[in-house]
Amino acid sequence: MKLLHHIPTAEDIRVTHEFIRPMIHRTPVLTCRSIDEMAGAQLFFKCENFQKVGAFKMRGASSAALRLSDEEKERGLATHSSGNHAQAVALSARLLGIPAYIVMPDTSPAIKKAATKGYGAEVILCENTLAARESTLEKVVARTGATFIHPYNDYNVIAGQATAAKELIEDTEHLGCIIAPIGGGGLMSGTALSARYFSPGTLAYGAEPEAVDDAYRSFKSGAMQENTSIDTIADGLRTNLGEKTFDIIRRELEDIFTVSEPAIVAAMRLVWERMKIVIEPSCAVPLAAVLANPGVFEGKKVGVILTGGNVDLGRLPF
Amino acid sequence: MKLLHHIPTAEDIRVTHEFIRPMIHRTPVLTCRSIDEMAGAQLFFKCENFQKVGAFKMRGASSAALRLSDEEKERGLATHSSGNHAQAVALSARLLGIPAYIVMPDTSPAIKKAATKGYGAEVILCENTLAARESTLEKVVARTGATFIHPYNDYNVIAGQATAAKELIEDTEHLGCIIAPIGGGGLMSGTALSARYFSPGTLAYGAEPEAVDDAYRSFKSGAMQENTSIDTIADGLRTNLGEKTFDIIRRELEDIFTVSEPAIVAAMRLVWERMKIVIEPSCAVPLAAVLANPGVFEGKKVGVILTGGNVDLGRLPF
Numbered sequence: 049m050k051l052l053h054h055i056p057t058a059e060d061i062r063v064t065h066e067f068i069r070p071m072i073h074r075t076p077v078l079t080c081r082s083i084d085e086m087a088g089a090q091l092f093f094k095c096e097n098f099q100k101v102g103a104f105k106m107r108g109a110s111s112a113a114l115r116l117s118d119e120e121k122e123r124g125l126a127t128h129s130s131g132n133h134a135q136a137v138a139l140s141a142r143l144l145g146i147p148a149y150i151v152m153p154d155t156s157p158a159i160k161k162a163a164t165k166g167y168g169a170e171v172i173l174c175e176n177t178l179a180a181r182e183s184t185l186e187k188v189v190a191r192t193g194a195t196f197i198h199p200y201n202d203y204n205v206i207a208g209q210a211t212a213a214k215e216l217i218e219d220t221e222h223l224g225c226i227i228a229p230i231g232g233g234g235l236m237s238g239t240a241l242s243a244r245y246f247s248p249g250t251l252a253y254g255a256e257p258e259a260v261d262d263a264y265r266s267f268k269s270g271a272m273q274e275n276t277s278i279d280t281i282a283d284g285l286r287t288n289l290g291e292k293t294f295d296i297i298r299r300e301l302e303d304i305f306t307v308s309e310p311a312i313v314a315a316m317r318l319v320w321e322r323m324k325i326v327i328e329p330s331c332a333v334p335l336a337a338v339l340a341n342p343g344v345f346e347g348k349k350v351g352v353i354l355t356g357g358n359v360d361l362g363r364l365p366f
Numbered sequence: 367m368k369l370l371h372h373i374p375t376a377e378d379i380r381v382t383h384e385f386i387r388p389m390i391h392r393t394p395v396l397t398c399r400s401i402d403e404m405a406g407a408q409l410f411f412k413c414e415n416f417q418k419v420g421a422f423k424m425r426g427a428s429s430a431a432l433r434l435s436d437e438e439k440e441r442g443l444a445t446h447s448s449g450n451h452a453q454a455v456a457l458s459a460r461l462l463g464i465p466a467y468i469v470m471p472d473t474s475p476a477i478k479k480a481a482t483k484g485y486g487a488e489v490i491l492c493e494n495t496l497a498a499r500e501s502t503l504e505k506v507v508a509r510t511g512a513t514f515i516h517p518y519n520d521y522n523v524i525a526g527q528a529t530a531a532k533e534l535i536e537d538t539e540h541l542g543c544i545i546a547p548i549g550g551g552g553l554m555s556g557t558a559l560s561a562r563y564f565s566p567g568t569l570a571y572g573a574e575p576e577a578v579d580d581a582y583r584s585f586k587s588g589a590m591q592e593n594t595s596i597d598t599i600a601d602g603l604r605t606n607l608g609e610k611t612f613d614i615i616r617r618e619l620e621d622i623f624t625v626s627e628p629a630i631v632a633a634m635r636l637v638w639e640r641m642k643i644v645i646e647p648s649c650a651v652p653l654a655a656v657l658a659n660p661g662v663f664e665g666k667k668v669g670v671i672l673t674g675g676n677v678d679l680g681r682l683p684f
Contacts, residue, residue, distance in 0.1 A: 324415045
């Protein structure tokens with residue numbers, strides 16, 4: 049595979065899927081009759097909470113890692129993240145037998161630092177500001193020659209994230225629409241591209257917490273907006289869009305819905321109680337949007353990407 | 367199918383499985399590499415938390431209900447339970463289009479009463495003592511002519527519960543052993559019978575909380591013992607064995623292990639965190655036993671029955 053410098057084509061996503069297959073799980077698609085009754089729709093949940101490292105991020109990280117040259121691979125992977133992307137980069141490196149350097153805020157939970165080290169990565173701590181993360185990462189890259197794997201604003205990562213929707217489409221017939229949460233927009237971009245390529249006619253929707261609605265405002269205004277707060281329980285969605293992801297989202301999405309914090313917690317609880325699976329708050333945002341917009345989704349077959357299951361059980365919202 | 371008045375044979379269990387198939391889910395068998403590493407064994411988890419009503423109880427209740435005569439069916443099903451068996455009897459009746467009468471302690475959580483009524487059952491409240499439950503049930507049966515479905519001490523129920531292990535054996539090759547929790551012993555009896563019939567050489571083990579170790583003491587002493595306390599988080603396992611289940615367990619089990627309360631909570635948390643699935647405390651008891659007894663399980667292929675996923679998310683132990 050070669051590094052992508054363009055919006056991934058259908059063929060790019062197909063090739064990506066073949067290459068990353070040994071590094072990911074093909075996750076199951078679950079259904080739940082009682083949630084269907086509440087939604088008045090048929091929902092097909094793509095369970096990326098069962099993915100390696102517990103989140104879809106493994107797809108994008110492995111896609112980007114596999115595209116590096118042998119020489120680049122040898123020097124290793126680097127990123128800054130306190131979340132699922134950190135572990136995905138660390139595990140990708142481990143599976144390829146190459147080094148990983150992960151910059152994490154020193155305020156990250158001990159369990160996340162330990163998990164990342166557990167995958168064999170070198171964890172470099174820094175202050176909890178974006179500036180500190182970026183400058184620390186720069187130094188790490190200068191020292192090691194490792195390649196920075198961006199969590200979302202990268203066509204190689206987007207091609208990897210697209211494979212979740214590709215599998216969902218392959219495993220489900222005639223989806224009327226497909227919905228994913230929007231943080232940095234990598235998953236959403238890939239999801240929309242896969243819908244267009246592999247199931248034309250399937251509409252792509254995005255869902256976002258009201259509190260961090262940069263994608264909603266960007267989509268509606270046509271110009272990139274930034275979040276003014278990060279005050280949401282959906283900690284995976286606090287990020288702003290990148291130019292690459294905004295460009296795809298602007299053109300490929302049918303619409304974006306925002307949902308309230310109580311609606312996110314209620315949808316999360318519903319999935320835990322009815323489906324008996326553990327999902328993280330970010331993951332519940334699309335279901336909250338489906339339940340809040342019956343006019344859009346009623347009577348449809350709806351694909352819902354459940355993005356991850358990494359929650360701190362000591363700090364649950366119920 | 368006819369009512370069973372003997373220990374279910376292999377053929378009885380096969381026939382039961384065919385007949386209840388439309389009333390149950392064939393639940394998946396999941397594996398988890400990180401838990402395998404901790405156990406030093408290969409574990410195959412039979413996920414009855416994904417069963418209808420969220421627990422294996424649906425197998426036994428539907429097996430017993432289907433065996434009634436048309437006339438008996440018309441008069442309906444009755445039981446006393448505040449747990450998963452109540453909902454299983456209620457749903458079995460609903461699927462057969464017959465009435466269900468469920469006696470529940472008035473102290474039962476509102477959510478459980480509502481869930482049982484939601485399946486169309488008539489809920490009759492009584493005081494929270496065994497005597498009150500039994501006398502209230504007697505009156506209900508006298509008034510309605512409904513048939514009492516015992517939660518475990520009934521060969522028809524045992525034949526139903528046996529189908530979980532039968533499926534696990536069909537979906538997994540060469541299990542060295544299989545382990546289930548013991549409450550009243552219905553699931554354990556069925557599990558041990560299926561192991562003997564459908565996978566000779568697979569050893570059957572039981573697991574019990576230390577605090578309610580009646581089965582352990584009964585097994586070791588050869589005479590039925592009773593629990594002196596019900597002080598365990600594993601609320602599904604507080605029951606004493608019945609004569610029918612003790613008779614099977616005494617003859618079919620290789621051994622019974624007891625585990626501490628902290629070990630139960632730790633095993634439950636491990637499954638939530640690593641497997642991203644919701645299990646109830648009773649469900650974690652066999653895994654706790656496997657982790658505590660490496661001398662027995664290391665290097666083996668171990669089938670573990672995960673019994674249910676009905677937990678009150680507002681009262682988690684972590």
